[in-house]
Amino acid sequence: MSAVLTVNSYFNDQVKSIALDNKEGTSTVGVMAIGEYEFGTSQREYMTVVSGALTVKLPASDSWDTYLKGDTFIVEANQSFNVKVEETTAYLCRYE
Template identity: 70%
Template sequence: MSNELAVNAYFDGKVKSIALENAEGVSTVGVMQIGEYEFGTSQREYMTVVSGSLKVKLPGESEWQAFGKNQTFIVEANQSFAVQVAEVTAYHCRYE
């Protein structure tokens, strides 16, 4: 288990996260500025909105779904998903 905190920035710094590893596994906690982003996965991801809200287009779906505080969505490994952020939003992402 690593005690190092890795800070990541994406989309010209509009999305930032800090990665951590503990007894629960590997996670990131981060913040997204207003905008629209597309992410790819290498592992299954459980993404929970901590503060704010996201509109998400999950893989294989044609409709956007809204997720608010304390709501979680799951994206399988090797998929991509799009998010629309209308207000600055914080999230927690757990990887399996």
């Protein structure tokens, strides 16, 4: 059985991800280049930093928090959040 992998590119190729479906559900694994980004959600997202760091301003928050390798943050569906990347960073995003 072969899987179909979907490659996504955002922000002029500064963010790239590969989507996958397996027994754990739908996820993306990706990389963000140095920069600042705003993302929108359509489902609840569990974002885990795999390598590097993400500084994130979550919805309804006035503060920026930095997430390091192994850290996870959750963004509810139909929200937007801001991310600052100071070093190229890899992430895993699981959708519910």
